[in-house]
Amino acid sequence: MTTPSRMGTREQILDTALELFLAQGYDATSLRQIAERLQLTKAALYYHFPAKELLLLELTRPLLDGMGRLVTELRSAEDHDPRAVLSAYLDLFIEHVDIVGLLGREPATLHHPDVGQRAHSLAIAIQRQLAGVDPQPERAVRTACALGVIHSAAQIPPGMLAEQRDIILAAAIAALGEAVPTQSAQRK
Amino acid sequence: MTTPSRMGTREQILDTALELFLAQGYDATSLRQIAERLQLTKAALYYHFPAKELLLLELTRPLLDGMGRLVTELRSAEDHDPRAVLSAYLDLFIEHVDIVGLLGREPATLHHPDVGQRAHSLAIAIQRQLAGVDPQPERAVRTACALGVIHSAAQIPPGMLAEQRDIILAAAIAALGEAVPTQSAQRK
DNA sequence: GTCTATAGGCAGATAGAC
DNA sequence: GTCTATCTGCCTATAGAC
Numbered sequence: 001m002t003t004p005s006r007m008g009t010r011e012q013i014l015d016t017a018l019e020l021f022l023a024q025g026y027d028a029t030s031l032r033q034i035a036e037r038l039q040l041t042k043a044a045l046y047y048h049f050p051a052k053e054l055l056l057l058e059l060t061r062p063l064l065d066g067m068g069r070l071v072t073e074l075r076s077a078e079d080h081d082p083r084a085v086l087s088a089y090l091d092l093f094i095e096h097v098d099i100v101g102l103l104g105r106e107p108a109t110l111h112h113p114d115v116g117q118r119a120h121s122l123a124i125a126i127q128r129q130l131a132g133v134d135p136q137p138e139r140a141v142r143t144a145c146a147l148g149v150i151h152s153a154a155q156i157p158p159g160m161l162a163e164q165r166d167i168i169l170a171a172a173i174a175a176l177g178e179a180v181p182t183q184s185a186q187r188k
Numbered sequence: 189m190t191t192p193s194r195m196g197t198r199e200q201i202l203d204t205a206l207e208l209f210l211a212q213g214y215d216a217t218s219l220r221q222i223a224e225r226l227q228l229t230k231a232a233l234y235y236h237f238p239a240k241e242l243l244l245l246e247l248t249r250p251l252l253d254g255m256g257r258l259v260t261e262l263r264s265a266e267d268h269d270p271r272a273v274l275s276a277y278l279d280l281f282i283e284h285v286d287i288v289g290l291l292g293r294e295p296a297t298l299h300h301p302d303v304g305q306r307a308h309s310l311a312i313a314i315q316r317q318l319a320g321v322d323p324q325p326e327r328a329v330r331t332a333c334a335l336g337v338i339h340s341a342a343q344i345p346p347g348m349l350a351e352q353r354d355i356i357l358a359a360a361i362a363a364l365g366e367a368v369p370t371q372s373a374q375r376k
Numbered sequence: 377g378t379c380t381a382t383a384g385g386c387a388g389a390t391a392g393a394c
Numbered sequence: 395g396t397c398t399a400t401c402t403g404c405c406t407a408t409a410g411a412c
């Protein structure tokens with residue numbers, strides 16, 4: 001058994017749903033498959049989640065809430081040190097790697113107003129905090145590149161993520177480029 | 189009309205199929221939708237492509253062939269300058285941005301042996317050329333980061349890609365890190 | 377809370393006329 | 395080359411018994 005039955009049924013469902021969504025995609029995964037893995041019936045699933053869509057909403061909420069909090073914090077803070085922003089974003093990203101993978105890969109996900117649309121506007125907000133308002137084209141591109149570095153963390157085996165975090169952050173900052181003026185000896 | 193009827197029917201089909209796959213995903217796109225857009229019937233589609241899967245094969249072939257050529261070239265060449273490899277990969281990537289987006293986002297695509305599996309082994313081969321055999325963990329991670337920068341090109345509006353190419357390449361090289369020993373005054 | 381049974385729809389695919 | 399008509403199957407979802 002991949003999922004021992006010591007978790008609540010609801011959590012088990014979310015767990016294997018995520019697993020299957022990541023492996024096959026949202027559309028390609030049927031409720032029957034999820035039910036079979038858990039030795040439940042489709043109807044039992046519907047008891048916990050009245051619609052397939054709700055699985056997506058529940059799965060993505062923690063990440064989206066995290067992004068929302070990050071944006072709020074960034075807005076209230078005066079300082080806009082790009083490195084701090086990248087660092088916070090990277091940590092959030094690492095915390096929810098699997099969900100990020102789901103969001104990034106699933107077009108179905110991306111078009112749902114409560115998920116994809118929200119994710120998109122949050123991502124834009126973070127990008128703005130990084131690039132500043134009305135940035136030069138080069139600055140905008142390099143910002144996108146830095147975020148690309150962070151997103152590449154999804155390719156790295158989850159087990160190694162924690163120990164490689166600082167390297168990824170360094171690479172992201174390097175991709176951002178010359179924006180780093182002075183304090184090169186800053187540690188942690 | 190998005191697709192004027194001056195292309196061959198087959199090309200029109202591939203064209204709108206790609207458009208819809210990118211917008212909604214492969215699974216979520218039905219043959220009926222594709223047929224309706226072109227004012228054809230499902231059966232007409234089946235005349236040109238005897239299976240839905242074949243649309244995927246045809247769409248991804250140009251990119252995969254390009255990657256295959258790149259790997260062959262890299263293998264036969266003695267020099268392994270990371271910047272040259274990144275540059276070649278970036279150009280290939282830009283040439284086929286849309287297909288890369290499809291490949292990257294579609295889990296359905298990724299599991300087809302003639303597509304996803306081939307793409308995966310080709311990507312690994314390129315990564316090996318960049319990182320070298322049996323690289324240090326840091327080197328491996330930074331290589332992944334540099335490729336992440338290139339992949340982030342998919343986020344940039346296609347119209348601006350050509351003029352921003354050099355910036356993206358510079359960011360990728362920066363993400364790779366210290367591998368660049370001396371010439372720091374290189375411009376353009 | 378979990379089940380059986382079933383509705384109802386739309387998918388991919390085929391046969392054969394024109 | 396493109397059509398009409400049709401088959402078959404699986405999907406999401408519901409109603410109601412236990």
